Amino acid sequence: MAESSAVAAAAAAGGTAAPTMLEELLEITAQSLVRTEVAEHYEVIRELGRGKYGHVMLVTHRQRGTPMALKLLPKASTKLHTFLYEYCVALSLATHPAIIGMFGIAIESSQYYGFLYEPALHKDLISIIKPRDGIPEPAAKQCAKQLVSALEFIHSRGLVYRDIKPENVLLFDPECRRIKLTDFGLTRPKGTKLKLVAGVIPYTAPELSNTADAQGVPIDSSLDAWAFGVLLFCLLTGYFPWEQSLPDDPFFEDFMQWQETGLEEDLPRHWKRLTAEAALMLRSLLALDPAKRCPVSGVLRYVDCPWRLEDGNSQETAVKP
Template identity: 90%
Template sequence: MAESSAVTAAVPERAAPTKLEELLEITAQSLVRAEVAEHYEVVRELGRGKYGHVMLVTHRQRGTPMALKLLPKASTKLHTFLYEYCVALSLATHPAIIGMFGIAIESSQYYGFLYEPALHKDLISIIKPRDGIPEPAAKQCAKQLVSALEFIHSRGLVYRDIKPENVLLFDPDCRLVKLTDFGLTRPKGTKLKLVAGVIPYTAPELSNTADAQGVPIDTSMDAWAFGVLLFCLLTGYFPWEQSLPEDPFFEDFMQWQETGLEKDVPRHWRRLTAEAAGMLRSLLALDPAKRGPVSAVLRYVSCPWRLEGGRGEEAAVKS
């Protein structure tokens, strides 16, 4: 199977949608039709989600280990599959974004594509409830994810799916992590409204759009989800279950955001240093226009993030 070439070059922001459509057309014409067992030996399952599953396979002739993502044709539109594959392929040159083999296949039952396998699982597998992960590892993750998100944003795209399950580990101490899963990535400015339930990572401007015309997506939505992710890494909790005023933890956070007073710091935020709390308050500004960019995190990596011996309250939602 021939590997795609010249498709991972830098894409200027305003050209991103056009370049993606061109890549979609080319890939649709060159999609390899083959059964998985003809070319690959399945070793084991690496993960399973709502829309598909990922298998660890080896190439029957070369013995190369690969991750194969399979999406059932019965429930997946060809355009949906091609879009996710082409976005991932166009971003794969970045060291903190999953590498691609440039191979997309269509079998009798599945669409699939191959990428580098992460044998140390993902971030969710190492987050300890009520504890998180070691602070040095959290900072290693933060620096790499800032770089990856800035790269995505420079291409005119909004990632839209920041969560621990989508951060793959290539060593147990987070010295090398990579973003994966680009099915929700869209060009900046695309109008979207909430079609599923509100989750902790949902930015508040999206939380009340189910019956509206939708809002144009922006990189500030990634900043919000990134802030929630960092909070999980440092505490082992979600900061709230839903980004809605009906959620008591979110309501407490809204009051603190409004006043900024020490007495209003929510209980489960008190294990964080003032610097870390300030960093997260910026990423999680309720007004997207006032939300700090993901790059602002880099100003805080030399500061302590977690209070020594600090122990948060058990009232927050566990991750």
């Protein structure tokens, strides 16, 4: 099929070729979009998740009995190009073992656009993060290694993921031995100019938080490194490191001071549960200057080191994820 060839080409394309290949895949997919009502071919079992822009249902194919996850986006609030773009990006990246697998089926019903992918029956990472505790350190390291691999793969394709958060990491077992990244609606080619259009959240890198240029900031993989650092902090502590990456946030202000001095006595209180190695790892990922931020692969240098102190359970309350 022409679509399969385009997927293979888009997956292999890197750098400046990626946007062109994705646009070609979009055109092909738009022409081959299956128009059907969900109930005609699929039996809905239950809802797997719901977000701001759509919801995901567990379905089975009525003839084959195959379980699938069906993401549905309301046509009333979703542009066709927006839907096709997310689907095609996901399709072009689905060959990686730590990225959600796709069935290559995109549909249009009377009310929805939708596409089918492999179901994750153990929910997502947010479902196992315990407040004031996080997740077990071995599981955090399992997550870290797989996410490094997935993000490096995305970056090698000339793309920036831009949506690292626990809700987008799907679990295929409770110990995180097999996880997969999902939801590529915000993924953009490297160099795309972006400006902050919504409120600052913990994962927002400071160069976007303080966007003054009306033309926006050209994005690169350092945005993902920042959000990855925030995610790892949540896994190890059960907290966000701050509410907003802005100087008027007291937690972020403390962090900025520590970033400037690097002194142990300036380490924010709610970071004291971390080992020196883990603090150094996160300090590198969360460098305030994106040019000095280490790539996501820098985490691999620390996976054989302890990340969490055993006596760190009585730290001050921080910001819950």
